[in-house]
Amino acid sequence: MTSSNRRRGRFGTEPPSTGTAAQDVEPDQESVARAIALRLLTSSARSRGQLAEALARKGVPDDVADRVLDRFTEVGLIDDAEYARMLVRTRHAERGLSRRAIAVELRRRGIDDETAGDALEQVDSDDEDEAARRLVRRKLASTSGLDAPTRSRRTLAALGRKGYPPGLVARLMREELAQQGAEGADELDGFDPGP
Template identity: 40%
Template sequence: MAEPDPEKVARLRAALDAYTPGGGIVDRAEEEALAPVRKRALGLLDQRARSRAELRERLIRAEFEPGLVERVIDDLERTGLVDDATFAREWVRQRAARRGKSARALDAELRVKGVAQDVRREALEQVTPEDEEAVARTLAQRKAREIKQPPAGRAEYDKYLRRVVGVLARRGYGAELAMRVAREALDARIGELEECM
């Protein structure tokens, strides 16, 4: 049988001498204070991904002590459960595809969620001007299809146009793009309706 390493034995003795019952590697009182914060944070993250600032705000609003909140969020960030860059990329990808949001609207949403400007900018690179125009055109065509008869005059045409432009404006599209795409979709729909008459 090999002789024990004297250095290893000395380190173990020093660790045993420093050990105090109730102490040790894990500080039980500290862990008990962090546990409810961690549980609430994981529950919030289980619902959907969140930015660091958004998670902090929700936990502090739940009346957890700010120092404990920061420690829990730091731990979650180290493990990759909180990552603003990943959150922002997913937010942009999903909201652009499913809701037809413009890059401008998505930038505003991420800013409200406390995502840093450089992280927002990088995430928004996924949305090209061509993508935005294609989505805007699809939204305008969908709204224009709701029109069942050609307008009776200029006032009715303008009313239809305002409805189509409104759909695009609410999703953050700029005035020039919204007006151009809305006119194209509306004129095409009116042409279809007139052919059927």
């Protein structure tokens, strides 16, 4: 019996031309990569780096991932510069994050330093100071019943988590407490924010 006869045997040709087995063709890797990337982009905007990382976790070979991501970039489905600008706007306006904290997040999301730097230009030092001032006011108001060292520590910690330097926070606390009156201004006497 020849190999072609063996393949046909009593079951017909392999693979069968009809039925479920004929339809269960294994998809090519590019189709799988496209489907994964599209599914991720449907749920939220992502950077090229995030998509590449997700494709690698799913076992998509690097060359296939690069081809798919290149095509998505070419047709505008991936735009790291716009993604970075959007992230800077939302993180600063909605969460009050400092430029430093946003830069760390951009890097973590796979945005290169040059693209991140361009996007961060949307937030200047005046914007950053104003955002920090709003956060200081809010934190001082929410801790008004506490003793001075606790208020200072909590305010410094809250703004530190958002990436603001201790010196800026201490200055803004002094200014805000001075506006509240002499009693509030005395709370920071001897307060040392550290380095």
